[in-house]
Amino acid sequence: MNCKLAIVALLSFVGFTASAQDYPVTFGVKAGVNLINMAGDITDTDTKVALQGGVTFDYAFNPAFSLISGVELTTKGAKYHGTTFNDFFEDGYHDVFVNLNMMYLQVPVYAAYKMQVASDTKFVFQTGPYVAYGIGGKATIKDGVEKQQVNSFSTGVIKEFDFGFGVGAGVEFSHLVAKLGYEFGVINVVDSYVGRLQNRNAYLTLGYQF
Template sequence: MKTTFKTCLVAIALLIGVNTYAQDQPVTFGVKAGVNLSNVGGDASGTDAKIGFNAGVTLDYGFTPDVYLLTGLQLTTKGFKVKVLSEKLTSNLMYLQLPVHVGYKLTVAEATKIVFHAGPYAAYGIGGKTEGEKSFQDGAYKKFDFGVGLGVGAEFGKIGVDLGYDFGLANINDTDVDGKLKNMNAYLTLGYKF
């Protein structure tokens, strides 16, 4: 946990440093937060979506005036609900996630852009519980997750809104029961660029 925390601090410092020392470069630093609606796919059946949250820092690097690399570091919750016998169980999984998307920003009016983006993500489980039991420490779920995401958003000057979906490709199930489980997550965020 200490190593993960130190890694996050270094990543945030690098993001701030890149923005500070690259004022003439096409780099934009920002923050964002929002809500998630997550579930699992794969061999899972009878699961329901659960509501969670996401928050993080963003970094946009412009290759051209319209094409960007969109990345950052996010704290995001995923998971699902399932009914076992007569009891409803909720699995709350918390990840540090690093998306690496390529985005196209289409200018539609002065200081207004529509943003289309897609690309891979990698995530590392840092915590969470399933009805009182620790999710990653008890061997129920694998810590590493990866997949692909896509989204569409709008930028109004320094304020941005984004709607997207992440498709997990990794099997996060660390038990011999239930087969393959893959994260699925829809999100809506509100952000600000400095």
């Protein structure tokens, strides 16, 4: 009986080892371009270009399904140009310009489906949540003739924590990875007296898996 148990245990270990070798954990690096904006109570914000980069983690459960995560340094925000009323000015109205950059450390947790289309080429489709925490960035505010630049999170108007969901698609060609995706925040990232604003981001990234 003990001999049979030992054989079963040995076979299980061999099977687990083979499985781990067939479906390894893969690490990589990536960099890309964001098209960022915000959605909510202020409806006339403008899209702007920003950058992102990070390290990736890909755990393959089998050839078709993976868990994709990592740590990203990504910038979000928006531009706004409008008018506001102030008795100080002759006609009562003056221009207001805001250029908001918020830099986050972000961790996505995406479920991915991979479709083999050639011996070394796969199409990748992914979706899942992300969490992010703001670590810096500059907000430029021009109100009439006054212009100031501050840390985006230092005034307390912008909240550090962000949470949302992402969808994406791409292609893996040998060690190279290219992806298009879209992220939409689901929580308000500004103080309630400002209103409600949520992050939006469309991105293109290029990466290399080791």
